[in-house]
Amino acid sequence: MTVKTLIASATAAVMAVAAVPAAAEYPERPVTVIVAWGAGGSTDTMARIFANYIGEDLGQRFVVENREGAGGEIGWTALANAPADGYTVGLINSPSFESKGIVRDDVGYDMEDIRPLVNVVTDPGVLAVAADSPYETLDDFVAAAKENPGELSVSHEGVGGDDHLAALDFTDKAGIDVNFVTFDGNAEATAALQGGHIDAFEGNMSEVANQIENGSVRALAVWSSDRMEAIPDVPTGQEQGYDVISAASRGFAVPADLSEEQYNTLLEAARGVIENEEFRAELAELNMPVVPIYGEDFVEFLENNRETLETLWEKDPWIEQ
Amino acid sequence: MQDLLIALGNIFEPSSLLVLLIGTLAGMVIGSLPGLSSTMGVALVIPITFSMTPENSLILLGAVYVSSVYGGSITAILLRTPGTDASIATALDGYPLAQQGRGAEAVGMATIASLIGGIFSTVLLIAVAPPLSRFALSFGPIDYAVLAIFGMVTIIGVVSSNPVKGTVSAAAGLLLATIGMDNFTATQRFTFGESALFDGVPLLPALIGLFSISQAIALTVPRRASILSETADINHGRPYPSLGLIRQCMRTIMKSSVIGSAIGVLPGAGTSIAAFISYNEARRSSKNPENYGKGEMEGVAASEAANNAVTGGTLVPTLTLGIPGNAVTAVFVGGLTIHGMAPGPRLFTDFADVTYTLILSLFLANLLFAIIGLSVGRYLVFVTKIPGSVLGPLVLAFSFIGTYALRNNLFDVGLALAFGIVGYFMERRNYPAAPLVIALILGPIFEVNFRRAMEISSWNWAVFFDRPLTIFLIFLVVAAVVLPIWQRRKARRAARFDRDRHSEPK
Numbered sequence: 001m002t003v004k005t006l007i008a009s010a011t012a013a014v015m016a017v018a019a020v021p022a023a024a025e026y027p028e029r030p031v032t033v034i035v036a037w038g039a040g041g042s043t044d045t046m047a048r049i050f051a052n053y054i055g056e057d058l059g060q061r062f063v064v065e066n067r068e069g070a071g072g073e074i075g076w077t078a079l080a081n082a083p084a085d086g087y088t089v090g091l092i093n094s095p096s097f098e099s100k101g102i103v104r105d106d107v108g109y110d111m112e113d114i115r116p117l118v119n120v121v122t123d124p125g126v127l128a129v130a131a132d133s134p135y136e137t138l139d140d141f142v143a144a145a146k147e148n149p150g151e152l153s154v155s156h157e158g159v160g161g162d163d164h165l166a167a168l169d170f171t172d173k174a175g176i177d178v179n180f181v182t183f184d185g186n187a188e189a190t191a192a193l194q195g196g197h198i199d200a201f202e203g204n205m206s207e208v209a210n211q212i213e214n215g216s217v218r219a220l221a222v223w224s225s226d227r228m229e230a231i232p233d234v235p236t237g238q239e240q241g242y243d244v245i246s247a248a249s250r251g252f253a254v255p256a257d258l259s260e261e262q263y264n265t266l267l268e269a270a271r272g273v274i275e276n277e278e279f280r281a282e283l284a285e286l287n288m289p290v291v292p293i294y295g296e297d298f299v300e301f302l303e304n305n306r307e308t309l310e311t312l313w314e315k316d317p318w319i320e321q
Numbered sequence: 322m323q324d325l326l327i328a329l330g331n332i333f334e335p336s337s338l339l340v341l342l343i344g345t346l347a348g349m350v351i352g353s354l355p356g357l358s359s360t361m362g363v364a365l366v367i368p369i370t371f372s373m374t375p376e377n378s379l380i381l382l383g384a385v386y387v388s389s390v391y392g393g394s395i396t397a398i399l400l401r402t403p404g405t406d407a408s409i410a411t412a413l414d415g416y417p418l419a420q421q422g423r424g425a426e427a428v429g430m431a432t433i434a435s436l437i438g439g440i441f442s443t444v445l446l447i448a449v450a451p452p453l454s455r456f457a458l459s460f461g462p463i464d465y466a467v468l469a470i471f472g473m474v475t476i477i478g479v480v481s482s483n484p485v486k487g488t489v490s491a492a493a494g495l496l497l498a499t500i501g502m503d504n505f506t507a508t509q510r511f512t513f514g515e516s517a518l519f520d521g522v523p524l525l526p527a528l529i530g531l532f533s534i535s536q537a538i539a540l541t542v543p544r545r546a547s548i549l550s551e552t553a554d555i556n557h558g559r560p561y562p563s564l565g566l567i568r569q570c571m572r573t574i575m576k577s578s579v580i581g582s583a584i585g586v587l588p589g590a591g592t593s594i595a596a597f598i599s600y601n602e603a604r605r606s607s608k609n610p611e612n613y614g615k616g617e618m619e620g621v622a623a624s625e626a627a628n629n630a631v632t633g634g635t636l637v638p639t640l641t642l643g644i645p646g647n648a649v650t651a652v653f654v655g656g657l658t659i660h661g662m663a664p665g666p667r668l669f670t671d672f673a674d675v676t677y678t679l680i681l682s683l684f685l686a687n688l689l690f691a692i693i694g695l696s697v698g699r700y701l702v703f704v705t706k707i708p709g710s711v712l713g714p715l716v717l718a719f720s721f722i723g724t725y726a727l728r729n730n731l732f733d734v735g736l737a738l739a740f741g742i743v744g745y746f747m748e749r750r751n752y753p754a755a756p757l758v759i760a761l762i763l764g765p766i767f768e769v770n771f772r773r774a775m776e777i778s779s780w781n782w783a784v785f786f787d788r789p790l791t792i793f794l795i796f797l798v799v800a801a802v803v804l805p806i807w808q809r810r811k812a813r814r815a816a817r818f819d820r821d822r823h824s825e826p827k
Contacts, residue, residue, distance in 0.1 A: 042655075067728065319508070
């Protein structure tokens with residue numbers, strides 16, 4: 001970047017803020033994007049890239065505001081309580097967005113107060129082992145676990161999260177007994193995996209795709225219905241006879257009372273971004289699979305998810321009461 | 322070698338040098354302001370890097386990172402308001418020095434120590450990154466748990482002439498550290514339904530409250546004219562530390578650089594621990610341990626060499642394995658990936674030119690902040706002459722803005738204020754605040770790693786004695802507890818012997 005472009009882009013930014021569109025068409029001023037996680041995380045990164053594109057389309061800046069904490073609850077509560085004037089939108093993460101209300105009755109937001117707009121990324125779960133691990137397939141792992149019940153350890157990122165639920169589902173279907181080890185983030189978990197302190201890692205694909213590619217980690221399975229483009233050599237669970245499907249999804253949502261007109265403006269603009277090849281290329285670089293689910297379909301997707309989780313919870317609560 | 326030459330070419334482009342200068346200045350300001358942490362600084366500049374070349378974006382990130390860790394030392398010394406937890410240990414001796422009118426000298430020493438620590442760890446990053454990252458991986462949950470105990474024991478002993486008060490402060494911190502969502506069971510502990518507490522008592526509001534706000538209160542209390550004590554005169558203080566003094570501190574600086582680099586390599590161990598362990602080691606091996614906490618130049622050198630050595634250390638697992646060493650480098654990984662360079666071994670082969678550009682930029686940023694720091698230190702020190710009634714409200718305003726900016730959450734501001742009031746009274750009653758903050762950092766590290774270790778072993782306590790590394794760490798803990806007691810007893814016995822002998826002739 002030269003000095004000239006630096007100055008040019010700074011000027012452009014200033015003008016974008018100062019410019020008032022001739023016609024009073026929504027959006028007339030910058031739109032706040034609430035991200036319920038810290039800056040630099042995967043949701044934040046996706047949100048910022050998306051914000052650049054949609055801002056360009058709609059002629060207004062979309063400004064990311066990080067309202068982190070409580071596993072998303074603080075940001076989602078802020079989104080639920082934001083004025084429904086079209087100038088606040090937010091990111092939601094499935095399944096934690098739907099599952100909180102099942103486990104606790106004092107969650108700060110009501111799902112009814114937030115209207116899902118569009119799902120952008122669906123990041124499937126993977127079960128991975130270290131490169132020097134003796135296990136090559138799910139069957140190897142299951143056989144070893146059956147031989148030594150309660151000996152092998154599997155990491156996940158928090159009780160009740162998608163990783164934990166996927167690991168529970170897998171061990172349940174495989175009929176094995178392993179030790180679940182809780183980690184706060186994938187950095188420490190992958191370090192423990194590569195250092196040989198745990199036997200397997202349950203997490204999301206985008207978190208380990210690089211390590212899978214460079215050979216320091218080997219994925220035994222991806223919990224999706226089809227193989228993923230980013231890791232084409234990793235077989236699905238279903239291919240190996242374990243019917244486990246799990247993923248973490250990230251998309252946009254708005255306060256429930258937003259006018260139909262503004263909702264549609266945003267939805268169409270979002271469609272434009274998602275269909276933009278450049279945007280897709282940027283997310284592919286980050287190993288984030290784009291799986292668009294628009295409008296009412298996204299609402300239905302989350303509701304179905306919630307029902308499945310509720311049934312699961314009633315059958316076998318994942319948290320000891 | 323060719324890659325290194327390309328990297329040299331990259332960094333000496335006029336635009337790269339400009340980015341380096343901007344990054345260094347921005348980092349220094351970010352680091353010195355309460356509430357603007359290194360993590361936040363790096364996160365703030367990531368969107369700016371989107372439009373840059375990969376080389377320039379890494380130069381910017383690297384420069385902001387290393388100079389923000391250094392920047393924290395300036396306000397820690399002159400105002401006793403550490404901008405980040407990395408500089409808490411610096412304030413212990415830096416601030417008394419500033420009160421004595423030796424602020425410029427202390428800033429100079431901090432600058433030189435930071436420079437050496439930073440350069441040392443960067444050299445390490447170039448020379449031995451792969452074996453070092455294997456060393457980092459050998460630390461398992463159980464080792465982190467013992468390391469956290471070691472840090473705890475060290476800090477209680479370090480900061481207080483009265484170990485009982487230090488322990489009380491640390492215990493309060495450990496109690497506060499139990500607040501928050503328990504990730505192992507997904508249940509809440511002592512949050513009283515306040516969602517701002519679900520992730521635990523946030524560290525930075527506690528840090529800002531206990532140090533910056535309590536200091537603002539102390540400055541505004543009318544009896545206090547300015548930071549500079551009445552008998553001191555900054556015009557008599559030296560603008561730079563003398564060569565003799567630097568030579569005297571060299572051993573400590575080198576030792577701290579090694580400790581800082583080693584701890585930096587461990588993902589999740591933390592900059593402040595490195596600073597405190599180095600500070601403790603410097604005091605232990607000092608001929609005048611009683612001077613520590615009262616304005617010992619070597620204490621400043623130990624803390625600053627260590628916390629800047631952490632910067633290169635944390636990048637070792639980040640660049641070689643893609644495992645970020647701390648929150649700052651986690652943001653780094655995002656920045657690298659956005660530019661199509663996935664962290665991992667390929668950074669040293671396919672993208673070696675870009676990687677060396679980053680490493681060189683760390684070098685140059687270290688040199689640059691040292692030049693800037695040494696040239697402005699003698700002027701910055703005049704801040705200690707500003708009347709407390711002016712300085713106090715200023716510090717307060719920055720503290721509130723910084724705290725709010727962290728999470729855009731008003732609860733945090735109230736929390737910081739509460740910590741500020743508590744901190745003010747702790748200070749007056751000689752209860753050190755540092756053990757509380759460090760316990761807030763180390764408590765969760767100990768808890769989660771201990772529980773992880775127990776989950777892995779199905780509650781088999783023998784894991785403490787399974788591996789030589791763990792046993793070695795346990796040995797360090799025992800030594801850290803026993804040695805000071807033994808030394809004190811020996812000193813007392815010697816004193817008694819002395820007294821007896823002197824009284825004999827009568």
